[in-house]
Amino acid sequence: xxxxxxxxxxxxxxxxxxxxxxxxxxxxxxxxxxxxxxxxxxxxxxxxxxxxxxxxxxxxxxxxxxxxxxxxxxxxxxxxxxxxxxxxxxxxxxxxxxxxxxxxxxxxxxxxxxxxxxxxxxxxxxxxxxxxxxxxxxxxxxxxxxxxxxxxxxxxxxxxxxxxxxxxxxxxxxxxxxxxxxxxxxxxxxxxxxxxxxxxxxxxxxxxxxxxxxxxxxxxxxxxxxxxxxxxxxxxxxxxxxxxxxxxxxxxxxxxxxxxxxxxxxxxxxxxxxxxxxxxxxxxxxxxxx
Amino acid sequence: xxxxxxxxxxxxxxxxxxxxxxxxxxxxxxxxxxxxxxxxxxxxxxxxxxxxxxxxxxxxxxxxxxxxxxxxxxxxxxxxxxxxxxxxxxxxxxxxxxxxxxxxxxxxxxxxxxxxxxxxxxxxxxxxxxxxxxxxxxxxxxxxxxxxxxxxxxxxxxxxxxxxxxxxxxxxxxxxxxxxxxxxxxxxxxxxxxxxxxxxxxxxxxxxxxxxxxxxxxxxxxxxxxxxxxxxxxxxxxxxxxxxxxxxxxxxxxxxxxxxxxxxxxxxxxxxxxxxxxxxxxxxxxxxxx
Numbered sequence: 001x002x003x004x005x006x007x008x009x010x011x012x013x014x015x016x017x018x019x020x021x022x023x024x025x026x027x028x029x030x031x032x033x034x035x036x037x038x039x040x041x042x043x044x045x046x047x048x049x050x051x052x053x054x055x056x057x058x059x060x061x062x063x064x065x066x067x068x069x070x071x072x073x074x075x076x077x078x079x080x081x082x083x084x085x086x087x088x089x090x091x092x093x094x095x096x097x098x099x100x101x102x103x104x105x106x107x108x109x110x111x112x113x114x115x116x117x118x119x120x121x122x123x124x125x126x127x128x129x130x131x132x133x134x135x136x137x138x139x140x141x142x143x144x145x146x147x148x149x150x151x152x153x154x155x156x157x158x159x160x161x162x163x164x165x166x167x168x169x170x171x172x173x174x175x176x177x178x179x180x181x182x183x184x185x186x187x188x189x190x191x192x193x194x195x196x197x198x199x200x201x202x203x204x205x206x207x208x209x210x211x212x213x214x215x216x217x218x219x220x221x222x223x224x225x226x227x228x229x230x231x232x233x234x235x236x237x238x239x240x241x242x243x244x245x246x247x248x249x250x251x252x253x254x255x256x257x258x259x260x261x262x263x264x265x266x267x268x269x270x271x272x273x274x275x276x277x278x279x280x281x282x283x284x285x286x287x288x289x290x
Numbered sequence: 291x292x293x294x295x296x297x298x299x300x301x302x303x304x305x306x307x308x309x310x311x312x313x314x315x316x317x318x319x320x321x322x323x324x325x326x327x328x329x330x331x332x333x334x335x336x337x338x339x340x341x342x343x344x345x346x347x348x349x350x351x352x353x354x355x356x357x358x359x360x361x362x363x364x365x366x367x368x369x370x371x372x373x374x375x376x377x378x379x380x381x382x383x384x385x386x387x388x389x390x391x392x393x394x395x396x397x398x399x400x401x402x403x404x405x406x407x408x409x410x411x412x413x414x415x416x417x418x419x420x421x422x423x424x425x426x427x428x429x430x431x432x433x434x435x436x437x438x439x440x441x442x443x444x445x446x447x448x449x450x451x452x453x454x455x456x457x458x459x460x461x462x463x464x465x466x467x468x469x470x471x472x473x474x475x476x477x478x479x480x481x482x483x484x485x486x487x488x489x490x491x492x493x494x495x496x497x498x499x500x501x502x503x504x505x506x507x508x509x510x511x512x513x514x515x516x517x518x519x520x521x522x523x524x525x526x527x528x529x530x531x532x533x534x535x536x537x538x539x540x541x542x543x544x545x546x547x548x549x550x551x552x553x554x555x556x557x558x559x560x561x562x563x564x565x566x567x568x569x570x571x572x573x574x575x576x577x578x579x580x
């Protein structure tokens with residue numbers, strides 16, 4: 001089967017060239033397009049995936065499946081921490097992660113450091129459901145380069161850091177570096193946790209192993225990867241890698257009765273850390289020195 | 291982003307029209323094509339997914355990611371059973387499930403009832419790694435309509451039934467019917483278990499709920515769904531639904547040291563049954579009477 005020439009006009013395609021695979025979404029209209037100082041931003045309406053946000057032609061968010069990514073990047077780390085108060089989000093311009101973090105009553109301050117203010121402004125307009133908490137008095141927006149910001153911020157000022165960036169190409173590659181993780185380590189208080197999006201277990205297992213190594217070189221103590229389905233990201237399968245600043249991962253706090261989620265809960269919390277055998281074996285035989 | 295006209299020649303595309311999404315795989319050559327009495331069979335070499343088998347233009351198997359599907363359809367059910375001896379596979383023409391089942395030393399007979407003998411013969415030629423156990427003396431091949439076969443087979447002759455069929459359209463729709471499940475129930479011995487592929491949690495949650503209902507109407511006692519990533523199936527996320535003939539699911543047997551798998555192990559066994567909250571809530575509020 002293939003697309004006809006005529007169909008091509010109504011299907012948005014993202015090619016994962018290194019993996020010889022692509023995903024396409026049927027679009028009904030282009031709603032918005034602009035060149036920001038950093039990237040080309042587009043918003044489409046799709047036939048069955050709600051709104052679609054792309055940056056430089058890559059899928060960032062769809063209305064239909066973003067809940068899995070945003071919940072799994074934030075809640076496992078938040079529930080591992082006994083009392084997260086100050087949270088830093090690096091990236092996260094669509095504000096879906098911020099919304100999840102602000103569901104936690106213990107949190108009294110979230111600083112979101114996003115490079116491109118236009119992404120946030122566009123999402124406020126076209127993804128209002130992701131931005132419902134943007135005016136929460138606990139939320140603080142800083143639009144600047146996250147890599148530089150973490151290098152200069154005061155030490156020991158956060159309980160949790162969430163790295164909600166794009167793929168490790170161009171500007172975002174630094175978000176996977178030992179130097180960046182070392183700066184994050186310094187920003188965390190005792191008992192602090194970092195949670196970083198860590199790409200596809202099927203396509204990027206090497207990268208996941210490397211992230212564990214970099215986090216440990218940067219001074220983090222325990223590292224753990226969780227995985228979840230994510231239909232519109234490469235391979236339909238995604239991961240986040242978490243690390244403790246100093247101690248060990250504690251049992252997660254129990255789920256409060258008023259927490260509304262659609263993917264995450266306490267059973268998913270433990271299930272998501274059960275890694276596929278091929279990945280667990282690679283991680284367990286890796287030597288973390290170096 | 292979109293495909294250029296020129297690229298279209300080297301990308302195979304499967305459109306999931308009802309969901310407004312599609313996956314494409316970059317192909318390097320068409321290796322084989324034939325019209326069997328039942329369907330159009332094609333084998334491609336791909337750039338990064340190994341060999342690709344399609345039936346009537348739909349992806350069945352790729353060399354790169356079939357291990358997850360085949361392991362997750364078979365091992366959870368096999369390890370739930372204390373001593374599976376006689377196993378029935380309905381469908382399973384590519385023989386990947388058969389290979390997994392025959393890894394269990396307790397199994398002394400596997401009957402595989404596949405409609406289309408040509409699928410098996412083509413896979414023997416082009417997917418030899420899936421067919422390594424086809425000449426195992428415990429394997430018995432019957433090429434006929436599984437729906438009719440289960441209606442006529444002797445009662446209480448199997449410990450385990452694995453339903454490894456295609457999507458619920460055309461011929462395969464019957465594999466999701468209460469009548470079929472009732473016949474399977476009759477074929478199972480006391481303590482028997484059925485494991486059926488049950489489509490995508492994201493795209494087909496209604497169907498998964500309906501399968502639970504049909505299995506219980508057919509006389510099965512406990513029902514459970516597990517989920518796993520499957521890059522090349524619709525939404526990149528897939529499921530199997532299991533049911534016990536009479537008793538309850540027992541704790542799974544421990545993994546033997548000589549079992550070679552790449553996705554499944556005991557941690558995955560429990561993790562895979564941790565369902566996303568949206569699906570767990572739908573299943574828990576469903577009334578099974580009716």
